[in-house]
Amino acid sequence: MAWFKKTAVTSSDPSKKVKIPEGLWVKCADCKEIVYRKEFEKNLKVCPKCNYHSRIGVKERIALTTDAGSFVEIAVELQSCDPLDFTDTIAYKERILSNQSKAGLKDAVTAGTAAINKNPAVVAVMDFSFMGGSMGSAVGEKMVRAAEAAIEHRLPLIVFTSSGGARMQEGIFSLMQMAKVSAAVGRLKKYPLPYITVLTDPTFGGVSASFAMLGDIIIAEPKSLIGFAGARVIQQTINQQLPDDFQQAEFLLKKGLIDKVVHRKDLKTSIARLIRMLRGAPKNA
Amino acid sequence: MKIYLDFERPIEELELKIEELTQLSGTNGTGLESEITALRQRLQELRKEIFLGLSPWQKCQLARHPERPYTLDYIERITTEFTELHGDRRFADDPAIIAGFGMIDTIPVMIAGHQKGRGTKNRIIRNFGQPHPEGYRKALRIMKLAERFNLPIVTFVDTPGAFPGIGAEERGQSEAIATNLMEIFSIGVPIISIVIGEGGSGGALALSVADRLVMLEHSVYSVISPEGCTAILWSSGKVLNQDDYARAASALKMTAADLMAFNIIDAVIEEPQGGAHRDPAESAANVKRYILREIEKLRGIPVEQLIETRHQKFRNIGVYAENAGQVS
Numbered sequence: 001m002a003w004f005k006k007t008a009v010t011s012s013d014p015s016k017k018v019k020i021p022e023g024l025w026v027k028c029a030d031c032k033e034i035v036y037r038k039e040f041e042k043n044l045k046v047c048p049k050c051n052y053h054s055r056i057g058v059k060e061r062i063a064l065t066t067d068a069g070s071f072v073e074i075a076v077e078l079q080s081c082d083p084l085d086f087t088d089t090i091a092y093k094e095r096i097l098s099n100q101s102k103a104g105l106k107d108a109v110t111a112g113t114a115a116i117n118k119n120p121a122v123v124a125v126m127d128f129s130f131m132g133g134s135m136g137s138a139v140g141e142k143m144v145r146a147a148e149a150a151i152e153h154r155l156p157l158i159v160f161t162s163s164g165g166a167r168m169q170e171g172i173f174s175l176m177q178m179a180k181v182s183a184a185v186g187r188l189k190k191y192p193l194p195y196i197t198v199l200t201d202p203t204f205g206g207v208s209a210s211f212a213m214l215g216d217i218i219i220a221e222p223k224s225l226i227g228f229a230g231a232r233v234i235q236q237t238i239n240q241q242l243p244d245d246f247q248q249a250e251f252l253l254k255k256g257l258i259d260k261v262v263h264r265k266d267l268k269t270s271i272a273r274l275i276r277m278l279r280g281a282p283k284n285a
Numbered sequence: 286m287k288i289y290l291d292f293e294r295p296i297e298e299l300e301l302k303i304e305e306l307t308q309l310s311g312t313n314g315t316g317l318e319s320e321i322t323a324l325r326q327r328l329q330e331l332r333k334e335i336f337l338g339l340s341p342w343q344k345c346q347l348a349r350h351p352e353r354p355y356t357l358d359y360i361e362r363i364t365t366e367f368t369e370l371h372g373d374r375r376f377a378d379d380p381a382i383i384a385g386f387g388m389i390d391t392i393p394v395m396i397a398g399h400q401k402g403r404g405t406k407n408r409i410i411r412n413f414g415q416p417h418p419e420g421y422r423k424a425l426r427i428m429k430l431a432e433r434f435n436l437p438i439v440t441f442v443d444t445p446g447a448f449p450g451i452g453a454e455e456r457g458q459s460e461a462i463a464t465n466l467m468e469i470f471s472i473g474v475p476i477i478s479i480v481i482g483e484g485g486s487g488g489a490l491a492l493s494v495a496d497r498l499v500m501l502e503h504s505v506y507s508v509i510s511p512e513g514c515t516a517i518l519w520s521s522g523k524v525l526n527q528d529d530y531a532r533a534a535s536a537l538k539m540t541a542a543d544l545m546a547f548n549i550i551d552a553v554i555e556e557p558q559g560g561a562h563r564d565p566a567e568s569a570a571n572v573k574r575y576i577l578r579e580i581e582k583l584r585g586i587p588v589e590q591l592i593e594t595r596h597q598k599f600r601n602i603g604v605y606a607e608n609a610g611q612v613s
């Protein structure tokens with residue numbers, strides 16, 4: 001499921017996508033233009049030349065999307081174990097530790113309650129810098145806790161995805177998280193509580209084929225790559241030229257697979273509006 | 286002409302020898318019988334020996350054995366009056382997934398399963414058992430039909446994975462798999478899922494949400510194939526070989542015994558000596574016995590309890606730590 005190359009899956013270094021040289025300039029990972037850093041950051045790390053939305057971390061995402069000081073994290077200590085006793089080029093246990101210290105996170109998703117333009121919600125944010133946002137048991141469990149918290153407090157659930165897919169190092173346990181989280185989302189929907197997913201670059205494999213694509217409303221950031229299998233695997237399998245915009249957010253919009261493509265600066269307003277409307281009016285007597 | 290995998294060669298040699306001697310004794314009726322009996326005995330022991338010592342990578346090859354019984358082979362042997370149904374009512378019929386109704390003894394059941402083809406032409410028609418979104422949508426449509434008429438559901442899992450292609454992406458491969466995962470949790474009839482060969486990733490999982498998830502003795506189930514895993518984690522540009530795949534197959538812990546030890550599957554169904562492909566009838570009989578026994582148990586459970594138990598079964602899968610300390 002994790003179709004990304006080694007460099008993408010295991011890298012916790014955001015400079016893989018956006019090279020940030022020391023100093024004043026940033027090179028866009030998409031159009032390769034050199035952009036003035038201050039302008040880039042003022043523009044919420046969106047390329048002013050081509051509108052590519054570069055990857056951002058949990059803290060930035062929470063600051064952008066939720067009311068200041070409203071985020072209260074849940075399941076803070078959840079972290080991965082090593083049920084397979086797995087070693088690739090290094091032991092998985094070591095990989096977890098090094099990712100924790102590099103990313104400053106326990107694992108690839110952070111969840112909590114928050115307010116979005118004064119609308120209370122449960123928010124979960126994935127971070128690609130932790131092992132490519134891959135889903136192992138800790139991610140699966142935290143996503144379920146987020147859904148359960150939404151049910152307990154009768155709140156909408158808003159999820160920001162960014163993931164190369166399942167975490168191979170946890171083998172069958174990581175695969176089964178897809179079913180586990182999908183089941184929790186199914187429960188949430190029955191209440192009915194709104195479930196909004198925001199797909200950011202990239203969203204693939206086991207995350208795409210479970211909770212990402214189950215949103216009642218699915219939003220994507222412009223130019224985000226979203227799909228089941230990675231382009232490289234597809235190309236190797238079918239040996240054909242892929243369309244230029246293949247697996248970009250705008251391609252998915254055209255194919256009817258997502259509801260909206262929304263610029264990062266407008267996400268908070270868009271989400272708040274949807275939450276308000278989905279709360280609905282009192283039922284007819 | 287039988288097909289033998291590398292590790293089956295000693296078995297092949299012995300089988301040929303027995304055949305030779307049998308022909309000889311048939312023509313001149315000499316006293317070769319005792320020798321043949323002894324060789325048959327030896328063959329049994331040899332098979333047992335070889336199959337007990339199979340490595341995960343060898344099991345993986347066995348799970349993909351071109352003569353291994355597929356979904357239709359089981360359907361043919363365990364049901365009567367099987368009636369295949371087609372199409373997702375949206376786009377197309379996917380030949381990589383079979384769905385329909387049939388009788389197992391006196392019980393009408395719904396069956397869905399991945400289908401690989403045999404022979405080059407059929408393999409292509411069945412897309413090597415790799416479904417498109419419409420296959421998953423067909424399976425779910427007919428599973429919901431089964432629910433309305435209170436028929437138990439049996440799924441057979443046997444796929445290298447969901448198909449990675451342009452059309453599959455355009456039509457929502459991810460959405461189709463995700464929707465199956467979510468919706469099958471609330472289907473109010475007993476569901477038994479049997480991994481008969483290759484359990485390949487999300488494309489397999491989409492037919493595996495069940496009250497009983499079981500595997501045939503020599504089947505495998507994994508988040509990624511050993512080849513795919515090796516290419517991502519170990520390749521670093523060099524040409525990969527069997528040893529690399531063997532290492533990945535072991536590391537991924539993908540055999541029925543592994544999944545049983547992890548408490549992810551509910552049972553391992555025994556295969557005939559030498560593997561399911563050496564005696565499809567016996568393998569089917571084992572499968573049928575298991576299905577009938579478990580349907581009997583599951584049918585007695587009130588629907589709400591059935592669904593809650595299914596939910597909890599998957600809710601509890603996962604190994605994680607929750608303390609401020611280090612990784613355990």
Ligand SMILES: [Zn+2]
Pocket residue numbers: 028029030031032033047048049050051052
């Ligand atoms: Zn750009």
